[in-house]
Amino acid sequence: EAGVVQSPxxxxxxxxxxxxxWCNPISGHNTLYWYLQNLGQGxxxxxxxxxxxxxxDSQLPKDRFSAERLKGVDSTLKIQPAELGDSAVYLCxxxxxxxxxxxxxxxxxxxxxxx
Amino acid sequence: xxxxxxxxxxxxxxxxETVTLSCTYDTSENNYYLFWYKQPPSRQMILVIRQEAYKQxxxxxxxxxxxFQKAAKSFSLKISDSQLGDTAMYFCALHNxxxxxxxxxxxxxxxxx
Numbered sequence: 001e002a003g004v005v006q007s008p009x010x011x012x013x014x015x016x017x018x019x020x021x022w023c024n025p026i027s028g029h030n031t032l033y034w035y036l037q038n039l040g041q042g043x044x045x046x047x048x049x050x051x052x053x054x055x056x057d058s059q060l061p062k063d064r065f066s067a068e069r070l071k072g073v074d075s076t077l078k079i080q081p082a083e084l085g086d087s088a089v090y091l092c093x094x095x096x097x098x099x100x101x102x103x104x105x106x107x108x109x110x111x112x113x114x115x
Numbered sequence: 116x117x118x119x120x121x122x123x124x125x126x127x128x129x130x131x132e133t134v135t136l137s138c139t140y141d142t143s144e145n146n147y148y149l150f151w152y153k154q155p156p157s158r159q160m161i162l163v164i165r166q167e168a169y170k171q172x173x174x175x176x177x178x179x180x181x182x183f184q185k186a187a188k189s190f191s192l193k194i195s196d197s198q199l200g201d202t203a204m205y206f207c208a209l210h211n212x213x214x215x216x217x218x219x220x221x222x223x224x225x226x227x228x
Contacts, residue, residue: 033216
């Protein structure tokens with residue numbers, strides 16, 4: 001079974017430029033999460049999807065961040081414009097049903113460096 | 116609000132020895148799940164072990180076991196016979212039904228040869 005796929009693995013951009021990250025969850029997983037992870041810290045939720053619906057985007061900085069999961073499968077997270085403080089690892093995770101009964105499976109992450 | 120605290124930023128253990136990582140949490144819910152995740156250097160996060168709050172029996176997975184104290188809201192991870200491959204960041208996480216996962220700040224574990 002294929003795991004959670006993310007691309008790109010690494011991205012270096014200049015500040016004020018746009019950037020997009022892509023995630024393909026495990027087949028059949030209806031819940032998808034985007035997290036931000038700063039160096040040496042735990043993941044912090046940005047947005048959670050149940051199928052196509054964003055059920056929790058309260059921590060997503062909506063002035064510059066946007067996300068979509070149009071067909072309830074893969075998802076894209078965008079930053080426009082990027083700031084120096086956005087440098088971090090962006091993790092995607094998926095789970096079945098969105099309950100604790102099924103743990104989250106994480107992708108390898110995208111390491112973003114904003115110069 | 117749900118919170119997870121890991122009071123040990125870094126720990127080290129000799130190969131083949133036993134180490135215990137601490138985690139405390141706070142939630143007003145009665146039914147929830149607790150997890151320990153492992154994140155090796157430059158590698159992706161994987162689940163180590165999970166515990167359902169309604170189960171009194173502590174979960175075990177091979178060399179990994181937990182000490183779940185519901186009244187004290189404590190959830191420690193014991194690693195027996197530590198191996199070099201256990202070197203990683205370890206995150207404790209809390210999940211209430213239908214809500215988000217909350218992660219602790221992590222403990223960096225180094226297994227020394």
